[in-house]
Amino acid sequence: MSRRTRKAATSAPDVPRPTVSVCRGCCCGTPKIPEVDHAGQLASLRRSLGEIAAVRAVECLDACEQANVIVVQPSAEGRRAGGRPVWLGLVNDPDAVADIVAWVEAGGPGLADAPDILDLYTFRPSRRVQQELGSS
DSSP: OOHHHHHHHHOOTTSOOOEEEEEOSSSTTSTTSTTOOHHHHHHHHHHHHTTTSEEEEESOOSOGGGOSOEEEEOOHHHHHTTOOOEEEOOOOSHHHHHHHHHHHHHTOTTTSOOOGGGGGTEEOOOHHHHHHHTOO
């Protein structure tokens, strides 16, 4: 499938959706984090959220000490409501993925409160990383 076709099939131009970025760089998504089904984690997110959020694998987010890292970015509506990107680290458990899915299904940052358990996974990346990624 071409990029143009894939993009058209996954996003409606008038309804910006949340974005779930799954780090798959030097540490996240690799055998450096053992006993985690990395491919299954990404597939589960895509299968569960494919209709309501953009789910993408990204290169290293430079927060290796927090591997596996997932960043949930708000939809346009969520951003207008005050939502900001939420960085989640040490997401190495299927239950954490299920909690992320439930939160994004409910609207994600700015539109729905994250399940309390996700507070344990939330972290703030370094200022340098925030500046590079524009997510402060």
